[in-house]
Amino acid sequence: MRIDIITALPDLLKSPFETSILKKSIDLKLIDLHIHNLRDFTKDNYKTIDDNQFGGGAGMVMMIEPIKKCIDSLKKERIYDEVIYMTPDGEMLSQKISNRLSLKGNLIILCGHYKGVDQRVRDSLITKEISIGNYVLSGGELPAAVLCDSIIRLIPGVLGNPESLKEESHSISSDDLILVEYPNYTKPANWRGIDVPEVLLSGNHGQIAKWRLEQAERRTNQLNQE
């Protein structure tokens, strides 16, 4: 899969892709990641990418022209499945969205800044708008990294043991209900007087599976009641 991220702050995106699972996906050539500095697509000496908003008010708006130039230069080389804009008023990111996007070949992700982008960018260049939650961050870089992580870890070969994907929150299902994960424990079996649930030490896989499902259902119900 190829991912092109367009940003005014490329440095913000460095470390997430230079560590752990995301780095591994790039090293193994399972992900072909390209980060583009929007300022490389401006002509003026000050590398301006934003301006005051029409109608007045505080905050700068990112201009369409540099974004259009950057997207056009990418589209000239290949066909993209989606051009995604990270935005707090987009569709809420979910496991379902990540699962679907993980099956795609080429994605562009646009990170906003300041007040966001000129509406005409959204109307004419973007095919999908994604929010990572109902709160506002100062830029789209961290949301883009979150989206990439959630997609990339699903790509075959990225995780050491793909079986672990089936047993995670938002992937475990029972009777069409999507569950969160059961509690996990590791050594020591007794920590300062607190025991691990006995069933997990029993070696009885049937009983363990039953206990885990019950716990996952209990936790999901609790969350749904909150």
Ligand code: SAH
């Ligand atoms: N004025 C906008 C917020 C802009 S925040 C509004 O009120 O809706 C600046 C940039 O940060 C956005 O363009 C977007 O790319 C990013 N961003 C902020 N919060 C986000 C969120 N919850 N999900 C995804 N992107 C977000």
